[in-house]
Amino acid sequence: MAQYSKIVVLTGAGLSAESGLHTFRDKDGIWSKYDYREVATPEGYSRNPALVLNFYNERRRQNAHVKPNAAHIALTRLEAEYPGSVLTVTQNIDPLHEMAGAKNLIHMHGEIAKAFCTACRMRRKIGIADITLETVCPACSTAGKMRPDVVWFGEMPYEMDTIYDALGRCDLFISIGTSGTVYPAAGFVAEASRSGAHTVELNLEPSEGASEFKEAIHGRATEVVPAYVDRLLKT
Numbered sequence: 324m325a326q327y328s329k330i331v332v333l334t335g336a337g338l339s340a341e342s343g344l345h346t347f348r349d350k351d352g353i354w355s356k357y358d359y360r361e362v363a364t365p366e367g368y369s370r371n372p373a374l375v376l377n378f379y380n381e382r383r384r385q386n387a388h389v390k391p392n393a394a395h396i397a398l399t400r401l402e403a404e405y406p407g408s409v410l411t412v413t414q415n416i417d418p419l420h421e422m423a424g425a426k427n428l429i430h431m432h433g434e435i436a437k438a439f440c441t442a443c444r445m446r447r448k449i450g451i452a453d454i455t456l457e458t459v460c461p462a463c464s465t466a467g468k469m470r471p472d473v474v475w476f477g478e479m480p481y482e483m484d485t486i487y488d489a490l491g492r493c494d495l496f497i498s499i500g501t502s503g504t505v506y507p508a509a510g511f512v513a514e515a516s517r518s519g520a521h522t523v524e525l526n527l528e529p530s531e532g533a534s535e536f537k538e539a540i541h542g543r544a545t546e547v548v549p550a551y552v553d554r555l556l557k558t
């Protein structure tokens with residue numbers, strides 16, 4: 324019988340780093356080149372929407388060229404082959420989990436490939452198309468109200484009720500490639516611990532919340548994640 328019956332996996336930018344996408348807080352990370360207050364807050368967007376739209380248009384174009392790496396693929400294998408349930412909650416806005424075949428997935432910080440209309444609140448897939456100040460909402464026909472469907476600082480992440488419900492029931496919580504600095508995701512390990520779950524961090528280096536995990540394995544995601552998934556599938 325499998326050791327755990329309900330697994331929650333939290334992923335962050337470090338998971339996609341070896342697919343060629345920048346993390347946020349590493350030495351050459353996105354926040355070393357951009358001020359998050361200007362590009363990742365509602366206030367920054369109100370001050371200079373063109374700057375924010377261009378920042379995400381550029382990142383959306385980068386996504387056209389990326390491929391899932393061995394860690395994304397291993398997590399999909401876990402979801403497909405593990406005898407218990409596996410929910411992946413990603414902070415990443417890239418499409419790499421679904422490109423690897425993930426099905427039970429929550430994008431808590433939104434998706435770069437979607438746009439959100441602030442007039443009618445419709446969310447829509449746009450693929451790699453740019454959003455501009457002239458973009459017209461296909462649902463309500465309002466121009467200039469479409470923004471990237473991503474969660475900025477000060478905004479409520481998506482599907483929090485479902486996530487907290489899963490954390491309250493899980494018996495294994497795995498955190499991968501995240502610095503543990505951004506809430507509410509940074510608080511998930513404490514939530515899972517309160518439910519009595521075993522908690523594991525798989526990260527290049529100890530994260531901010533490292534001391535809260537019962538187990539830690541440090542190394543590159545493409546190495547430590549497939550090895551950890553193999554271990555789970557063998558037990």
Ligand code: BJW
Nearest residue numbers: 335336337346347348414476477500501502505506527544
């Ligand atoms: C590798 C690797 C390899 C590298 N292999 N590993 C004071 C106290 C507490 C909270 C707050 C506070 N003041 C404000 C807040 C709230 C705020 C917050 O947390 N701020 C902190 C900075 C203090 N949070 C919010 O506003 C959130 N909303 C909210 O709280 O609503 C209220 C609420 C309350 C209660 C319940 C529910 C809700 C919203 C946060 C939105 C974050 N948005 C961003 C941008 C999204 C769009 C975009 O992508 O542009 O999300 S910011 C950015 O950070 C992005 C990421 O998803 C997020 C996390 O980053 P992540 O993934 O951890 O990346 P890094 O770069 O930090 O770390 C990468 C890690 O990988 C590193 O450790 C590397 O070592 C490792 N790594 N290569 C393995 N190859």
